[in-house]
Amino acid sequence: MSLSADIGQRRLSLADKLRGIQWGLVILIAVICGIGFAMLYSAANGTLQPWASRQMTRFAMAFVPMLLVAIIDIRHWFRSAYWIYAVALVLVVAVDLRGFVGMGAQRWIDLGVIQLQPSEIMTIGLVLALARYFHCVPNENIGRLSRLIPPVLMTMIPVGLVLKQPDLGTAMLLLASGAIMCFLGGVKLRMFVLGAAGAGIAAPIAWRFLRDYQKTRLYTFLDPEQDPLGAGYHITQSKIALGSGGLFGKGFLLGTQTHLSFLPEKQTDFIFTMIAEEFGLVGGLILLGLYVVVIGYAFAIALRSRSLFGRLLGLGIAANFFLYVFINTAMVMGLIPVVGVPLPLISYGGTAMITMMLGFGLLMNVGVHRDVRISRRGESELG
């Protein structure tokens, strides 16, 4: 395989690459972001300030980088996958060391122009690194336990660091991402059974490391009505807002729960609640439907790639996107505990918006370079 590395490689011109970009996906992303702007406009009681306008600026700022990420040679991303992971890891450590306390958790590094949330970057870094790792593991070795140690470490180190910040939601998300990558990478199913058993043993120990507020959130999740004015307030108000929305909702700008401030964090984590309150079941399902189309797009792109790296990367990003959507919406509906995970492309927040857009850039990159074959060292092969 390696002998044929440089033979007959077809170079893709810029025009080819631009043609190869899935513009339908780009439009879909823009539509979802547009819904987000409208909802941020509503969250601010019908003004662009302070959220909608800034979110628009971020979208505009991230749009061109997304396309740039899409057209840079996929082998470049393959080669730098570990580096990107390493940089993300350093940044996560840096928040732990000198991040400042925001929202009760150490999550941000203030870079002046943007408050960087490295744990979100890590979600992309982890997918990239694991895609590269599984791409390189020889098929015959995939069943070996020793081959499982690097991906488990690559997953658990950031999970542990993020948990320590403490950011339960992102940690859950990273853990699930890592597991999905291992699953797609071909790790034997019995390993997952073993892992689950190990987690079962580790859970009581992990419980001791949870912060009080995280424990409270778990308790609250189990019985939110127990303390409707205390810890259960968020979820109770969110359910009231959702339920009172009914089939068609209360109308744009007319959500009483959101506009009278009963719903907390309406511009960030609970923005889906606001959509479902103002546009009802129909509006909520339309948005979820758009997300389903995005994920379907991502699966189609990934599965058409000829390289394992491309497939893994595409599916990893799709899974990551799904996890964001699921964790956020399940949380606001009271299906899972309240954890701080944004609704992708809609929630107000700089890093989330930018990493999500760059993630889609990578997904498009997989699509653009679907015929590029990648050796274990990163050279291309002609398909």
Added chain:
Amino acid sequence: MSARENNRQKLLTRRAALLAGGQAVLGGALAARMYQLQILDRDKYAVMAEENRINVRLLAPPRGRILDRFGVPLADNRPNYRVVVVPEQTGNLGGTVDAIAKLIEVSEADRRRILRDVQRKHAFVPLVVRANLSWEEMARIEVAMPELPGVSIEQGLIRDYPYGTGASHVLGYVAAVSDKELTGDPLLELPDFRIGKNGVEKAQDLPLRGGAGTSQVEVNAFGRVVREIATMPGQPGKDVVLGLDAALQEFVVKRCSVEQSLSCVVLDALTGDVLAMVSSPSFDPTQFSTGLTPVLWQELSTDPRNPLTDKVIAGVYPPGSTFKPVVALAALEAGAITPDTSVGCPGYFSLGNATFHCWRKEGHGTMRLHDGIKKSCDVYFYETARRVGIDRIAAMARKFGFGSPVGLDIPGERGGTIPDRERQLALTGVAWQPGETVIAGVGQGSVTATPIQLATMAARLVTGRAVVPRLFRPEGRLVPSTDSRSPFPELGINPRWLALVLDGMNGVVNEQGGTAYAARINDPAMAMGGKSGTAQVRRISAAEREHGVRKGTAVPWKERDHALFVSFAPVNAPRYICAVVVEHGGESGGGGSAVAAPICRDVLTETQKRDPARRVPQPAIAEVVPAAQPLPPTRFDARRG
């Protein structure tokens, strides 16, 4: 591409399909949850959202007024101005309060309360800096208001009693609702709400209270009112009309102010209307509605003259000689005596080993019924009581309203005691002694009564009917009426005996030698009849009697005799009743005829001049009274979650 490579691709595709399947299941769960919340449970959550959003606030209704029989307000609402500050609208709360303190007096306690409340309440909730502003203080604040952002003047209503201390026992007072008085009526939980605590304010509290209005407002999560949705005005409290004559009441208060501690009540014997009712000393009911200071409370509650007690209904005294008409009637009805039965009075009366003294040490000589009453001869009544026996005296006494509350329509009335043999045995286990009957014959011993009972007795004597006094006139203001039929049933006592007793009481005042002859009314058209009484508070020892009983001022105030007088006028067609009890004989230390009778004389003279039972009311008085103004709503309530 190797076969293995290919296998791996297939594995990945298979697993991707599994992943997609898993995602579809989770996505389905989301959709199902949304269906559950937004379709199945929609109504429940819609109600909860409305409850969140809509806050119903109560609007306190203005309290009804209390009017006298001519429509003169005895209790009214007056605007009360207070200066409030909204913390979020002032840059610096402490500085603003300091600035206000330069203009008007702000106590240290008020300042502490403001600084404490600002911590506990939302910054948009106005805090009262000081209430009860005078016009001048209000003007000073209003002039400075442009420089004081967030400061404004609010108008509330406060209970006002135009007659001040004069009718406080009748009217009672209003004060903040205590925890025990909460009935679940949300109106009672309004912070500024006051309810009647005593007197008419308490007895007629429900009609006076009115019904609460409501205001539906939309609030946000912090309790700030976003807009008003709907307002339903409340039902103002109903005015309550009393049988009292405010002007007469004022006169009685003035006349009574010469004594330290007394009670006086004036009745219309025909209707039972209380025309005036004074218990002195008194208190200022307004102080109760604005909030009593602990010092003042201490003073009021420890005063030996009991200013907080309405002595007309709750002062229990031995009736003394004022009880003699009852004894005489009991004996006449029983046939134990006739009007001509004569009793010799040597100044004392012996029964077994015991000796009972007449108030006139040298004795009255031969006494018959008329002179016995007129000169209040104790020996005559000792003998009469002995003949008729305690049980028949007690029965007659109860017919005249003694022994249990007469049923005046305000709370706090006491019943006094009327002993009889059965009761004595049941209560003490000791058999009734004949000597006790003798003492009861002059209204001493265990016989006790309240001034309202004495007045009721007189009203029943002059009408022969079971008159029940009342303050409240359910029929409203007086309308001119020539109807002189009494609404009360006959007592069933031989009118001849009643006439004889009344004749004796005429003699007390209007015949030379009567005990109260000095206090007679000279105008024959207004002349009164009556009966004096002097109730012994201490025991007079044999030794003291030997050396001459100490009189009046020689005895400490608390040990002096009570002076009583019960009277009616005009004597030939009695309509008005006046009963006076001066505790401990008043300043001069004299008996009923010397101290209490002159008060009755003056009060009954004034009453007959005013003639409140028959006088046509002057509508002008009633109409100039301004209508009660609605209370401003209590605009902010406790924070909601």
